[in-house]
Amino acid sequence: MIRTHALTKVFRARDREVTALDHVDLDVAEGEIFGVLGRSGAGKSTLIRCVNLLERPTSGTVAVGGRELTALSARDLRAERLRIGMIFQHFNLLSSRDVAGNVAVPLEIAGVGRAERNRKVAELLELVGLSGHAKAYPAQLSGGQKQRVGIARALANDPRVLLCDEATSALDPETTRSILDLLRDLRSSLGLTILLITHEMDVVKSICDSAALMEDGRVVESGSVADLLTRPDSRLARDMFPLGGPVDGKGSTVVDITFRGEETAHPFVSTLARTYNVDVNILGAAVETVGGRQVGRMRIALDGGFEQNVVPIGYLREQGLQVDVLDADADVAGAVDGPAAGRIVGARIAATAPGAAPTFAKEA
C-alpha cells in the first residue's frame, strides 16, 4: 500500500549537507500497522513527511495505493493527499475553533456542503468517542481528547492511509494505551493502513504488525514483528524483548529459545531436564504480549559442550520451538539493556529422576 524506493533526502544549508534519508526502501502492506523506530535524528520525521510529500525527496520514489506520488502533477497530488490522513505529536488543532469546527476543516477545504459536513463531523466524533464534546474548545480538552480530535480530522476525507508522527509521545501511558487501542480498532473497522513513527518500543510492541529500525537515515532492519522475534541477530527483537544473562559458554552450551501462544504454558524446560537427565541453568526469561500474542524467550545453559547436547537441542526443536545456539564469544551487550518485565536471572533446574518434580533453586 505504501512503497518507497531508494528514497533520499539531503538538506542543504549554506556550509553543510545533511543526508536525512539515504536510499530508504519501505514496503507497507495494505491493512497493516507498520512502525518505524529510531533515535532522535535518525530520519523518522523526514521519512513520514516524504511519504505524503510534505517534504520533497531529493531522489527516489513514493507510491501509495499503487500511484506514484512523486510522478504526479501538483493538482493530482492534492487529490491523492486527501486519501492520506496524518496525525501529529502536538495535535495541531486550531485553538479558535471548537471540536466540531476543527474536524470540519478538511471537509471545508474539499468543498463539502454544510449539511453533509455536519453529518460527517457527527459520525467522526462518534467514531473517536467524542460525541459529547463537539462544542468544547481545545483548551478545555485533555491530551488524549485532543489527539482524538486530531484522528477524527485526519479521517474526514475517508483516507486509506493514516500517517502518525509520534502520535502518543506527548501522552501519559494510560492515555497512550487508549489511543493505540483506538488506532487498532480503526484499522479493523475502516480497513486503514497505518504507518507510524515513534521512539517508543512499547508502541511497536503493542500494535505493530511490522517494524523498521532507522539509523543515520537508513533502514538497518525491517520485517514482520513475528519474524523479527525469531531472528537471533535482530536488534529490534532484542530491544523489544530484552533477555538477560551472560553467554558464559565455559563447560556448557548456551541456547536461546523463543516460544509463542500455547507453547508459553508448556513446561518444556523441566521436561527436558527430566527426559535427558541434564542440568538446565536458566540465565534469563520473559513472557510478554507482542502484537496481541503471547511470546516468551528464555536463555538457558546446558551442561557440557554442543556435541553432548545435540539430542536435547533436537528435542526442543521438535517441540516447534525456535532454538538458537549461541556462541560464547558473541556480542550480546544489547540483550541486557533496558527493562525486562518478568525476567528471571540465575535460576537453575536440576535434572531429577523421571516423574519427580524438578527442583527450582534461585542462585543469586
Ligand SMILES: Nc1ncnc2c1ncn2[C@@H]1O[C@H](COP(=O)(O)OP(=O)(O)OP(=O)(O)O)[C@@H](O)[C@H]1O
Ligand atoms: N529542514 C531541515 N533542514 C536541515 N536539516 C534537517 C531538516 N530537517 C531535518 N534535518 C536533519 O535531518 C536529520 C533527520 O532529522 P529527523 O527530524 O527526520 O529525525 P527524527 O528521527 O525524526 O528525529 P526526532 O525523533 O528528534 O524528531 C537530522 O540530522 C536533522 O537535523
